[in-house]
Structures are given as structure tokens and as C-alpha cells.
Amino acid sequence: MTELDAMDRRLLRALQKRGRLSNAELSAEVSLSPSACHRRVARLEREGVIAGYAALLDREAVGRRVTVFVEITLAGQTEEAFDAFEIAVGRIPEILECHMTAGSADYLLKVVAADSEDFASLHRGHLAKLPGVAKMQSSFSLRRVRETTELPIV
Incomplete structure (x- = not known):
């Protein structure tokens, strides 16, 4: 470090x-x-402290108004199952973040969509086809209260 x-x-x-x-x-x-x-x-x-630079886009301006958090539980807990799932998630551009979690679900995804119909299409066409998924639960964000890309520097 x-x-x-x-x-x-x-x-x-x-x-x-x-x-x-x-x-x-x-x-x-x-x-x-x-x-x-x-x-x-x-x-x-x-030294990699500054990992890169990016333009932060306004989601509404680019037609991605809806944020959905999706909890995923896999059917198996093997390295192969984790690897296959993570590789497949990396191929879906609407998934902004994927976190392996401890608790009731194995993964938490942050997904963006144009609207609920767009999310339904994404769900049927991609999320439901992710390898090894046993259970999926989606929660729609009603309002973004706080969002930042700034890390606390102390």
C-alpha cells in the first residue's frame, strides 16, 4: 500500500x-x-492510487432512469459455480456493480434500466439465464438519496 x-x-x-x-x-x-x-x-x-479518469454521466440524460438491486443466491457453492456466474455477469453492460456478499444472498447486483419494462426484458433475457442461479430477488430504487464516487481520504 x-x-x-x-x-x-x-x-x-x-x-x-x-x-x-x-x-x-x-x-x-x-x-x-x-x-x-x-x-x-x-x-x-x-502507483495505482489514481486508477483512471472517467466522465460521470447523468442517468436520465442517457435513458437509464431506473436502478434495481438484485440479490442472487446460487444453487452451488463451488469455485466453478462462482467463476461461471462472475464471467457471465461481466458480459451484461446494464450491471453496474456486482458484489459477492455474506448473508442471505451470494451476490448483490446494481442494475440500470430505462424503465420497468426494460428491466423485465433484461430479467427474462439475461438475468434469469445467468448460470447456477437458484433464487433471485429484485428491489427497485424509489429515489436516490445519496450517490458519490468520492472515497473518503483521511
């Missing part, structure tokens, strides 16, 4: 809020010279 000093943390907080800051803007925001700022950001990228 990379050791982060106070300046690294300031840089990371700033970049998480506004990832398109130019080096000059970033260096001014954290009170660091542009060359030192550039070296630090390059090191954080090289």
Missing part, C-alpha cells in the same frame, strides 16, 4: 471533486508548484 502524505491527500480530494482540473488549476488549489504537482500526480497514477 502506498504511503500518502498530507499533500497527496489534498491532491486526491481535489481530483475526486473535479477530475478535469488542469495541472495549473490543481497546483493553485493545493498550494503547490506546477512541476511538483505534476510529479506527485504522475506518481499517484503510476
Whole structure:
């Protein structure tokens, strides 16, 4: 694990809020010279602390208004069953997140769809065909209360 000093943390907080800051803007925001700022950001990228950069899209603008959380329980608990399921999940672009969980279900999926009919089609065409599924339970999000991509940097 990379050791982060106070300046690294300031840089990371700033970049998480506004990832398109130019080096000059970033260096001014954290009170660091542009060359030192550039070296630090390059090191954080090289060491994998900064994993990449992305544009955050508005779901409504791209027609993905509905979020559904799907709990999946597999019929078997073998490495082969887990592997087959995880590979298949990776092929479905509407699945934004897949978490293996401890508790009543084996996996929790975060899925986006245009509307309930679109989700029904996705369910029948893809989710119900995932390998090894014994039980599936879907919960529709009624309202997004909080959503962030920012990790707490302490």
C-alpha cells in the first residue's frame, strides 16, 4: 500500500471533486508548484492510487432512469459455480456493480434500466439465464438519496 502524505491527500480530494482540473488549476488549489504537482500526480497514477479518469454521466440524460438491486443466491457453492456466474455477469453492460456478499444472498447486483419494462426484458433475457442461479430477488430504487464516487481520504 502506498504511503500518502498530507499533500497527496489534498491532491486526491481535489481530483475526486473535479477530475478535469488542469495541472495549473490543481497546483493553485493545493498550494503547490506546477512541476511538483505534476510529479506527485504522475506518481499517484503510476502507483495505482489514481486508477483512471472517467466522465460521470447523468442517468436520465442517457435513458437509464431506473436502478434495481438484485440479490442472487446460487444453487452451488463451488469455485466453478462462482467463476461461471462472475464471467457471465461481466458480459451484461446494464450491471453496474456486482458484489459477492455474506448473508442471505451470494451476490448483490446494481442494475440500470430505462424503465420497468426494460428491466423485465433484461430479467427474462439475461438475468434469469445467468448460470447456477437458484433464487433471485429484485428491489427497485424509489429515489436516490445519496450517490458519490468520492472515497473518503483521511
